[in-house]
Amino acid sequence: MSGIEWTGITWNPVTGCDTISPGCDHCYARTLARRLKAMGNPKYQSDGNPITSGPGFAVTRHPAALDLPYRWRTPRLVFVNSMSDLFHVRVPAAFIAEVLAVMAATPRHTYQVLTKRPRRAADLGITWPPNVWLGVSVESDRYDWRAQTLADTAVTGVRFISAEPLLGPLPHLDLSGIGWVIAGGESGPGYRPPEAAWFRDLRDRCTAAGIPFFFKQWGGPTPKAGGRLLDGRTWDEMPATALTSPGGAR
Numbered sequence: 387m388s389g390i391e392w393t394g395i396t397w398n399p400v401t402g403c404d405t406i407s408p409g410c411d412h413c414y415a416r417t418l419a420r421r422l423k424a425m426g427n428p429k430y431q432s433d434g435n436p437i438t439s440g441p442g443f444a445v446t447r448h449p450a451a452l453d454l455p456y457r458w459r460t461p462r463l464v465f466v467n468s469m470s471d472l473f474h475v476r477v478p479a480a481f482i483a484e485v486l487a488v489m490a491a492t493p494r495h496t497y498q499v500l501t502k503r504p505r506r507a508a509d510l511g512i513t514w515p516p517n518v519w520l521g522v523s524v525e526s527d528r529y530d531w532r533a534q535t536l537a538d539t540a541v542t543g544v545r546f547i548s549a550e551p552l553l554g555p556l557p558h559l560d561l562s563g564i565g566w567v568i569a570g571g572e573s574g575p576g577y578r579p580p581e582a583a584w585f586r587d588l589r590d591r592c593t594a595a596g597i598p599f600f601f602k603q604w605g606g607p608t609p610k611a612g613g614r615l616l617d618g619r620t621w622d623e624m625p626a627t628a629l630t631s632p633g634g635a636r
Contacts, residue, residue, distance in 0.1 A: 391614075391622070392568055392600050393498055394463035399452055399485050400470040400477055401429055402445040404438040406502050409525030409551055412574045414609075415469045419443040445476040452484060455492045466499045473503040479510055490515040500548055504535040514541050519566070519625070521546035526554040537563040544625045550602055551577075555584045561591060566598050566625045571605030571612060580605065585616055598623035 388396045403415065410416075416439065422430040423442030430442035439445075455464065466472060466489075472482060489497045493515070500521040501507055507520065514520065520541045522532040536545050537560070544565040549556060551572030561567070569588050571580040585601060592599040601621040604612025614620050 388465060388468070390465060390468065391602055392624070393465035393468075395458075396465045396468040397451065397454055397497075398429075398467055398469045399448050399488075400445065400467050400472060400474070400481075401448065402432070402434055402439065402443045403470050403474055404435060404445070407525065407529055408553060409502070409523055409529075412551070412572055412576060414574065416440050416443050417574070419469065445470065445474050447477065447481050449481075449484075452488050455488055455495055458492075458495065461494045461496070464495050464497045466497050471501050471503055472499055473501045473506040473510075475503075475506065482510065482512075486512060486515065486518070489518050493517050496543075498546075500546075502529075502532065504532050504539065508535055508539045512540075514543060516542045519544040519546055521548055521566075521568075523548045523550070524556065524559060525549065525551055527556055527558055530556060530559045533559055533561075533564065544627060546625075549588060551605065552580050552584050552588075553578055555581075555587060557587075559588075561595055561597060564597055565627075566600070566623075567592050568600045568602055570602030573603065573605040573607070573609040573611065575607065577605055577607065582616075589616065589621065598625055600624065 419430045419442040432444035432446050433441050434444040497518045502523045504522045522536045524530055524532055524547050533547055546566035547564055548568045550570035552569055569585050572578050589599050599621050601616045603609055603614055606612040
């Protein structure tokens with residue numbers, strides 16, 4: 387099981403990444419990779435660039451992990467590469483194709499692929515299996531182009547946006563063709579506090595458009611420091627096409 391509220395389990399055929407935009411500044415995966423390296427975890431022993439990556443966080447393929455989804459007999463909601471970005475330039479197209487082949491061969495599962503590099507995803511000309519959701523991270527208005535690139539990508543499953551950590555308002559974000567929105571604040575030392583108006587605007591626009599809205603956290607020194615209530619309630623809406631829910635099979 388995963389501690390990430392909007393998924394059921396994580397699957398990491400690739401680990402490691404590099405900073406690409408301000409949303410990466412306090413990356414939980416980079417921090418976790420450093421800890422796992424110190425603990426001797428064999429998947430996190432290769433160091434990345436000390437400026438853009440760090441200890442244990444070099445982009446690394448794990449072919450042995452490709453077999454895991456076949457072993458899961460019951461349907462699961464799977465976050466792909468919670469510790470990386472599948473479309474990082476150092477992930478060969480041939481390996482991306484292998485990952486997608488596993489997803490296509492296991493239609494009982496629903497796969498969530500989240501990227502900050504949607505242009506590469508689009509340029510690869512992928513035929514997306516219908517059980518794959520493709521999402522982009524949009525942390526501020528400067529990066530709303532990622533959502534447009536996503537909208538122009540031939541995805542047959544759900545297109546979604548992760549506005550986490552949300553670092554500013556998104557007044558120009560086009561939600562056309564988007565099937566789900568996740569939003570949340572930043573957590574960890576040096577976190578940048580969000581404004582409630584940013585989340586309310588996203589929620590209200592989603593509600594008006596009939597788009598499921600998931601509020602993950604306010605953030606703070608720790609992920610749970612600020613809680614998850616927005617205007618007195620939790621927002622755990624999921625796309626109706628999900629094969630599973632975060633709590634398990636439906």
